[in-house]
Amino acid sequence: MRGSHAQLSRREVLTALSAAPLLASLGWPNDLLAADPTSVPLPAATAKNWPVFRGDVLASGVAKTQVADNPDQLWKMSVEGGAFESTPAIVDGVVYIGDLDGKFFALDLQTGKEKWHWKIDSGFMAAPAVRDGLIFQGDIDGNCHCLDLATGKEKWKFAAEAEVDSSANFWQDKVLFGSQDRYLYCLEAATGKLVWKHAIEDQIRCTPTVVGDRCFVAGCDSKLHIVDLTKGADAAEVAIDAPTGVTPAVLGDQVFFGTEAGELFAVDWKEAKVTWRDKGAGQPYRSSPAVMEGMVVCGTRERKVIALDPVNGNSLWSFATKQRIDSSPVIAGERVIVGAADGRLYGIDRKTGNEVWQKQASGGFVGSAAVADGNIVVATDRGTVYCYGAKG
Secondary structure, three states, X not given: OOOOHHHOOXXXXXXXXXXXXXXXXXXXXXXXXXXXXXXXXXXXOOOOOEOOOOOOOOOOOEOOOOOOOOOEEEEEEEOOOOOOOOOXXXXXXXXXXXXXXXXXXXXXXXXXXXXXXXXXXXXXXXXXXXXXXXXXXXXXXXXXXXXXXXXXXXXXXXXOOXXXXXXXXXXXXXXXXXXXXXXXXXXXXXXXXXXXXXXXXXXXXXXXXXXXXXXXXXXXXXEEEEEEOOOOEEEEEEEOOOOOOOOOEEEOOEEEEEOOOOOEEEEEOOXXXXXXXXXXXXXXXXXXOEEEOOEEEEEEOOOEXXXXXXXXXXXXXXXXXXXXXXXXXXXXXXXXXXXXXXXXXXXXXOOOOOEEEEEXXXXXXXXXXXXXXXXXXXXXXXXXXXXXXXXX
């Protein structure tokens, strides 16, 4: 980011204001981030909310709440014959999640009881994204749906040309998502009207990550795309030598993600060049990293959770699991929380990489946990949503 208010154009100032809570953590000056009536707040994890796939528009995977040292199972909700590959959203005491059979649920966070559900003939792999009283949800038939948060009634639907695995993200008053039709779509969030669409050379399976007026798409075309959101066009591309569907995580000037070749990348998005690449994994990455100052952590299909120094890629620790990790980790206080394909949910000490607790669920984890209000909510591929936390 530029260090002087005077160096910024009016458009850049307004763009920065729209993302002030997030950009403040990246070093923008306080005078630039002052409250402005024209700003459009972007969703971000709070102590009580987890509104988008990786918690915030930066896809950091960092919760703003502590979890119990040894959380108890508070409730579970099972769908007969169902299966979940999605990650929940949690907003204002309600859990939102869709299953592969096309049923979308709103559940009470405290009890797990259904508040409402909505059904389509397709199914959901993408995580829901919540903003301004609306839910944005892609389906495997290629539609992006907008639902009323309180009732579940559909307000609009936009049809892409192929499956939508990408969760929605936000820029200004727009909603962004990718599709297997190889397009990144930008729509008016209120109406679903197309603003622009931008094609890459192969499928988009990741969730687009947003910083200011830049968007990052790690594509199946073996490139990281740095997209100028004001133009709907690539500002730069970085070759990554293999396809990926992993959602990039942002810390400062760096973007982190793994590929199908088993490499974990750090890319300087301002310079559009690779900072470092770790070739330690022998199998593809399906887990999106979580990142905070001093640590990037990711699951591997080699049955490990790894933590690296984000500056140089040096190993901090490695934790062995019984099965592969496709689920993406969440950093919550002193814990890293991640689920494995065998249904084990792990709580790992963030500093040492030692196991603190372990829970066994029925089925395996493809989707990731949402963490808010001291609770961990996660769903399995056998149709059960679990909530763990402190009793009472």
